[in-house]
Amino acid sequence: MEREAIERLAIDSAAGQLNEDMQAIFAEYLAANPQANKWAEDMMEVYKMTETAISSKTKPAVRTDAGVKALPIFHWQPIARWAAVVVFSAFIGLAAGRWSKQPVVPQGPTQETVASDWTSRTRYLDPASIGESFWREKVLAMFQAKPTAAVNIKIMNHSLWEKYRQFIKERNYE
Amino acid sequence: MKDKITKEFQEFWTRTAAKVRAYMFCACDNWDDADDMTQDCCLRALNAWGQFNGRASRQAWLFGIARRTRADWFRQKRRRNVTVHPDNMDKLQKVEAEKSNINEIEKIWNVIKDLNTEQSEVIHLRFAAGLDYAQIAHTLGIPIGTVRSRLHRGLKAVKEIAGERENGT
Numbered sequence: 001m002e003r004e005a006i007e008r009l010a011i012d013s014a015a016g017q018l019n020e021d022m023q024a025i026f027a028e029y030l031a032a033n034p035q036a037n038k039w040a041e042d043m044m045e046v047y048k049m050t051e052t053a054i055s056s057k058t059k060p061a062v063r064t065d066a067g068v069k070a071l072p073i074f075h076w077q078p079i080a081r082w083a084a085v086v087v088f089s090a091f092i093g094l095a096a097g098r099w100s101k102q103p104v105v106p107q108g109p110t111q112e113t114v115a116s117d118w119t120s121r122t123r124y125l126d127p128a129s130i131g132e133s134f135w136r137e138k139v140l141a142m143f144q145a146k147p148t149a150a151v152n153i154k155i156m157n158h159s160l161w162e163k164y165r166q167f168i169k170e171r172n173y174e
Numbered sequence: 175m176k177d178k179i180t181k182e183f184q185e186f187w188t189r190t191a192a193k194v195r196a197y198m199f200c201a202c203d204n205w206d207d208a209d210d211m212t213q214d215c216c217l218r219a220l221n222a223w224g225q226f227n228g229r230a231s232r233q234a235w236l237f238g239i240a241r242r243t244r245a246d247w248f249r250q251k252r253r254r255n256v257t258v259h260p261d262n263m264d265k266l267q268k269v270e271a272e273k274s275n276i277n278e279i280e281k282i283w284n285v286i287k288d289l290n291t292e293q294s295e296v297i298h299l300r301f302a303a304g305l306d307y308a309q310i311a312h313t314l315g316i317p318i319g320t321v322r323s324r325l326h327r328g329l330k331a332v333k334e335i336a337g338e339r340e341n342g343t
Contacts, residue, residue, distance in 0.1 A: 004326070008322060011322070011325055012322065015300065015306075043329065046329050046330075046336075047329060049336075050286065050301060050329060050332055052279065052282075053279045053280075053283050053286070054196075054200065054283070054286070054297070055302075056279050057199070057200075058199050058200065
């Protein structure tokens with residue numbers, strides 16, 4: 001066989017592209033022909049060198065999962081669900097407040113009521129209209145300041161926060 | 175249906191991605207560019223997954239796409255007209271010279287880079303992608319006999335050039 005044919009077969013053999021029968025025949029031939037064996041060995045060595053060179057240069061291409069940690073996935077669905085519940089509740093609350101009836105606030109006495117009440121009370125103060133009577137004395141007594149018990153005023157040592165709260169209360173009251 | 179295709183592709187890609195990446199690296203000698211090309215190839219393969227006609231193995235089909243991706247990438251690179259600044263030329267040559275002397279593996283690697291496209295492509299598909307002759311033939315659209323002769327010529331050239339460089343240094 002020619003050198004080229006030997007080399008081609010050597011490459012095929014190294015690449016595992018020869019079937020078993022061919023492989024056996026080729027091995028037998030090489031064993032019987034030292035020169036052909038030398039050519040084949042040279043070519044197989046080149047094949048292996050090339051394979052080694054390419055595989056070692058492209059080794060980083062094989063990535064393994066060892067040491068690779070999966071990034072935590074942000075599960076937004078439960079948060080979105082809760083946010084929807086909060087928004088819905090707020091809407092319900094606002095709607096209920098918006099369309100509910102105004103509470104009935106008890107009205108104080110009108111100016112006219114107060115005036116008529118005052119007139120009816122002071123009617124007895126005028127001696128010309130009623131004269132000196134039992135009822136006039138009663139009315140005068142009613143208008144007099146009643147003696148009150150002395151209030152035991154206790155000076156509290158309020159904290160700054162308590163003072164501030166008191167200030168807010170008084171201001172709101174005013 | 176779409177989920178099934180995606181799952182099938184994912185399984186297939188997990189098995190073959192490293193080979194595609196290695197095949198791309200052989201062309202550009204740069205992992206960043208290899209990753210770009212691999213990603214491009216992955217997208218193309220996913221888009222064309224349903225068009226596979228079953229005439230060859232999936233691997234051969236994928237490397238056909240990889241080969242076209244590689245060719246397109248080089249075409250675009252040429253269009254971008256990447257030039258080396260004259261000041262950096264000496265440095266580059268120095269680096270190349272140093273590179274060639276690093277060790278046997280680098281020497282063989284540089285020889286393979288200097289081979290013509292036909293030969294280097296067969297060598298890349300055989301050694302980086304791990305395809306057999308039939309798959310290489312289908313990927314390149316050539317007969318198996320041509321694959322064998324290109325591989326033989328390529329390896330012979332590797333042997334000769336490596337020997338010449340060894341004698342020259």
